[in-house]
Amino acid sequence: MILASAPQSLLAATAPQGFLSPTGVEIAFVLVGIATLGAAVITVTTRQLVHAALWLVVALGGLAVEYLLLTAEFIAWVQVLIYVGSVVVLLLFGLMLTRAPIGRSPDADSGNRWVALAVAVASAAALVWVVVDAFRTQWIDLDGAVQGSTEVTGSILFRHWVLPFEALSVLLLAALVGAIVLSRKNGENGENGETEAGAGTEPPTATATETARSVTPDKEQR
Amino acid sequence: MNDVLDVALRLLVVFVVFLTFPLIVGQTEHKVMAHMQGRLGPMYAGGFHGWAQLIADGVKFAQKEDVVPADADRRVFQLAPAVALLPYLLVLVAIPIGPGEGAVGQVVDAGIFFVLAVMGVGVLGSLMAGWASANKFSLLGGLRTAAQLLAYELPMLLAAASVAMAAGTVSLPGILNAFEWWWLPWQIVGALVFFVAGLAELQRPPFDMPVADSEIIFGAYTEYTGLRFALFLLAEYAGIVVLCGLTAVLFLGGWHGPWGADGLGWLWTLLKTGILAFLVIWLRVSYPRLREDQLQKLAWTVLVPLALAQIALTGIVKVAIN
Numbered sequence: 119m120i121l122a123s124a125p126q127s128l129l130a131a132t133a134p135q136g137f138l139s140p141t142g143v144e145i146a147f148v149l150v151g152i153a154t155l156g157a158a159v160i161t162v163t164t165r166q167l168v169h170a171a172l173w174l175v176v177a178l179g180g181l182a183v184e185y186l187l188l189t190a191e192f193i194a195w196v197q198v199l200i201y202v203g204s205v206v207v208l209l210l211f212g213l214m215l216t217r218a219p220i221g222r223s224p225d226a227d228s229g230n231r232w233v234a235l236a237v238a239v240a241s242a243a244a245l246v247w248v249v250v251d252a253f254r255t256q257w258i259d260l261d262g263a264v265q266g267s268t269e270v271t272g273s274i275l276f277r278h279w280v281l282p283f284e285a286l287s288v289l290l291l292a293a294l295v296g297a298i299v300l301s302r303k304n305g306e307n308g309e310n311g312e313t314e315a316g317a318g319t320e321p322p323t324a325t326a327t328e329t330a331r332s333v334t335p336d337k338e339q340r
Numbered sequence: 341m342n343d344v345l346d347v348a349l350r351l352l353v354v355f356v357v358f359l360t361f362p363l364i365v366g367q368t369e370h371k372v373m374a375h376m377q378g379r380l381g382p383m384y385a386g387g388f389h390g391w392a393q394l395i396a397d398g399v400k401f402a403q404k405e406d407v408v409p410a411d412a413d414r415r416v417f418q419l420a421p422a423v424a425l426l427p428y429l430l431v432l433v434a435i436p437i438g439p440g441e442g443a444v445g446q447v448v449d450a451g452i453f454f455v456l457a458v459m460g461v462g463v464l465g466s467l468m469a470g471w472a473s474a475n476k477f478s479l480l481g482g483l484r485t486a487a488q489l490l491a492y493e494l495p496m497l498l499a500a501a502s503v504a505m506a507a508g509t510v511s512l513p514g515i516l517n518a519f520e521w522w523w524l525p526w527q528i529v530g531a532l533v534f535f536v537a538g539l540a541e542l543q544r545p546p547f548d549m550p551v552a553d554s555e556i557i558f559g560a561y562t563e564y565t566g567l568r569f570a571l572f573l574l575a576e577y578a579g580i581v582v583l584c585g586l587t588a589v590l591f592l593g594g595w596h597g598p599w600g601a602d603g604l605g606w607l608w609t610l611l612k613t614g615i616l617a618f619l620v621i622w623l624r625v626s627y628p629r630l631r632e633d634q635l636q637k638l639a640w641t642v643l644v645p646l647a648l649a650q651i652a653l654t655g656i657v658k659v660a661i662n
Contacts, residue, residue: 168471172416175464192510195453203460204493210467211486220413220474268450268510 147187154180165222171209178202188258190266350446351433358429362577363394369577369621370394376625397570404566411474412563420472421564421571424465427458428578435585436513438595438606451512452500455586462575463489463541466550469572470560481559484550484632488540491639496537498647499530502654503590516594524593526657530650531591533643535616538583540635542576544620546627549635584616585609592616 157176164170178201185194210218228234258265275283367382370393374381386392408417434448434455448454463485470482504510506527507518540547543559551559561572588594592612595605630638 168413168416172468191448192450192453195450195457199453199457199460199497202464203457204490207460207463207467207486207489210464210471211483211490214467214471214479214483214486218471218479220411220472264449268453 143187147184150180150183150187154184166220167213167223168210168218168220171206171213174209175202175206178206185266188266189264190271191264192268192271193266354432355429358432358578361581362574365580365617365621366394366573366577367391368617369624372618372621373625376622401567401570406566406568407563409474409563413472413474416468416472417563418568420465420469421568421575422465423468424462425571425575425578427462428575428582430458431455431582432578432585434512435582435589436516436594437585437609439513439516447511447513450510451514452504452510452590455512455582456497456500459541459579459582460489460493462579465572465575466543466560469564473560473563475563477556477558478560478562480556481550481562484556485543485560487632488543488547488550488635491636492537492540492643495533495639495643495647496541498644498651499534499537500590502530502647502650503527505651505654505658512589516589516596519593519596521593521596524591527591527650527654529646530654531587533647533650534591535583535587537639537643538587539620539623540639542579542583544576544580545624546630547635548629549632552629580617580620581613584613584620587616588612 154177157173157180161170161173161177164173178197182194182197182202185191185197264270371381371389382390382393384390385396408414431454433446434451436447466485467482470478470480470485473479503515506523507515509515509518543550551561556562561569564572588609594609594612597605597608
């Protein structure tokens, strides 16, 4: 019974709200949303690799602001901490470690762009449909008790969503172990060279072609 | 109207602290380093023991030409110092220096997360600077910065999580309200991990591999001149203030002290912050620079296990108390 009632008490009552008389928060929400969308579009269309990563920072930061406007403070800061602070830094690290040319990289375009666009539009449509269908005309009561504070988020997470939470943890653990296994395999190959011909053939070839591919355009430019 | 005035006043105070404290730390560093090395340090600027040296430095920086390298990515290059500096200003807003509502810029519900998240953003400034300079030394510096951040962010977070577990809240004033003196020995390992990881995140010696002058000139900041360079330096010292203040608040009990907790609490916070800042300077004079592999090894094989052990200890004690 608690399980059923708690999520509903979280969302505010379906108070009558007009579309044509938006509050300040709603206007801010829409404006930040437009800015976020713009940054996201630039992220995937810009020809400069590092600029794409930096625009991603703007898009992710915009999302964090949206969470803040919805009073979900905890989620907002975690978003900044994980995505802006770690994922983008990792991304930039990878770019700098391999190649991060200043200026345009014409070879960064992939032939899959139309397929990618179709997949993106399809997933966006599915997400929007699900969210709209789930919440319809429910509005969050911003003036009442804060519904996204750390305490509320924590108690909901560990009371009602423990199983999915733990399942996700196990998934992440599996990914972690997998990453360690993959990196250890390469290490063994480096130690005794004979096995290189055997199990480790595929990864080295792949990296070799990658480097070859990334070196040639540079030569052409010169 | 009163609310607006209140907010404006708080922000003004935070801004003044942001402008003065880093300079005080910088001047102290000049003098303390000099005396530890048997020198006098700045003696002329301002008259009395060179107190105005950093102001003179600031005037000098402002007069210099602002150079952007020809091959650099102009906009990113020029934006980088702001990205490096502003996060620390934001963090200062959330650090409480005394008990009660009046002694903190703004009470943030998820304070620890806010502080650590925003501090992490500051490193993006170094990365942008390193990449946009079109200089291989800068790029190497940026790479090292990123590698260092990725290694030290985790132990820092884990150590902070330990305190949050002990207090049962992630709000900074909330943690201080729950503080008891015996937390000091209980959380001491976490405190060490947090402080060391914070030093590494600020790229202070002995963790200054990203700006190692004998190898890569000045890392990501090699191409910067004038005011923009000064902003990067200011970011470093603001970072010291923020790190020391945070360590004092999270692990050393902030405004709590043996006596005078009412009214004089803010003095305790400042005293603890000052002692920690002195420690930061002392470490710079005492220890040689860690090599890149030693840096990574320290983070992954010492700090992370220590932080995890601290979390386990915190959990056990917490359950035992309840």
